Ligand code: SF4
């Protein structure tokens with residue numbers, strides 16, 4: 001029998017050697033003897049007898065079972081397609097496509113928008129909302145826990161409907177012995193003490209779209225007259241964090257070429273305002289927009305991410321919570337051994353529903369005729385869904401087949417791919433170096449925590465990665 005190296009990414013954590021095994025998405029610590037075998041195979045193929053003389057038969061078997069080494073006759077099995085009727089878990093309900101802000105980078109209204117809302121309702125009504133809840137309940141058979149995320153436009157512009165949906169969905173779920181939970185994303189401009197009290201009473205999770213300090217935030221998050229929204233939301237956000245006692249409040253930051261101060265933004269949102277967690281995402285846009293982040297900008301963002309991740313590691317080794325959610329989300333995926341057939345749950349365990357009741361792969365495709373997958377009254381069109389999922393499957397993305405980061409990336413966001421390449425199934429090749437660099441950073445952190453405070457990793461067994 002002749003052996004070669006398996007497919008893996010090698011990394012160090014706290015001075016120890018690890019392998020991230022691509023076929024299984026497992027993480028394997030190399031001891032001295034196993035490292036000798038890997039070092040030998042880095043020089044070229046070797047026979048079992050030669051390797052056994054180096055390390056012993058048991059070590060060869062263990063490395064083989066972990067896929068760290070493979071026989072030369074071995075082949076990589078393609079990932080299977082998910083079943084056609086994959087049970088739904090999350091419904092993102094766009095209560096309205098209207099917004100009281102005019103953020104210039106917004107994917108719903110900006111130059112890269114995919115929505116075609118003309119002639120469709122601007123606000124969802126209760127009949128459509130009820131049909132959406134019924135659709136979620138019937139399409140999630142087999143799952144005990146399901147989730148509704150309220151979205152917009154600006155979600156709170158249709159707050160009366162949100163309350164009706166919470167009552168209706170809670171009653172329907174209870175009748176069926178199911179557990180349902182709710183969350184929403186808001187720009188925070190319309191928060192009032194009464195709304196905050198309601199959200200706290202009903203245990204509704206809240207994510208606030210906020211881009212940092214007044215200076216960063218007001219660059220793009222403006223009202224129609226161009227006035228920044230920071231001064232309006234700052235006291236409301238403080239009240240939300242102070243008075244919503246039942247769920248942690250998270251911030252979601254959109255980075256642009258003009259707002260890339262990750263460290264300053266994190267410090268402001270976490271320490272000045274008091275958010276529990278802060279997550280960052282670069283703006284989704286075609287490359288020729290002024291606010292698009294170019295390659296040099298991405299390098300700077302990655303560098304700052306790494307510095308903040310280093311701080312995260314210090315906290316983790318002391319057993320303390322750090323609020324940089326981009327690290328927590330990736331650690332959760334690594335810890336759970338996630339190996340994705342698709343980059344996210346869009347069109348699979350998650351769908352978006354627009355004010356008209358049209359079903360879309362996720363909230364970002366809502367109101368788009370091109371991406372419509374069905375309607376809540378008649379269900380999903382299986383052929384359209386299969387087409388979307390087939391193109392988005394990792395097996396279709398040949399560029400990704402030699403990439404070690406594919407278990408966690410799987411080609412990246414379908415919406416971003418559409419905006420950049422005109423095809424939801426196109427891999428987001430403009431981010432590859434960034435994704436691999438960031439995944440490597442998180443692997444090193446994972447390895448260091450595994451070596452020095454392994455109990456901390458248990459926190460990630462249940463966490464649902466974003
Ligand atoms: S998009 Fe790039 S980083 Fe992601 S899996 Fe494909 S090749 Fe790898």
Ligand code: SF4
Pocket residue numbers: 343344345346361362363364412413414415416
């Ligand atoms: S990653 Fe992209 S396609 Fe997936 S749910 Fe998020 S926005 Fe939608």
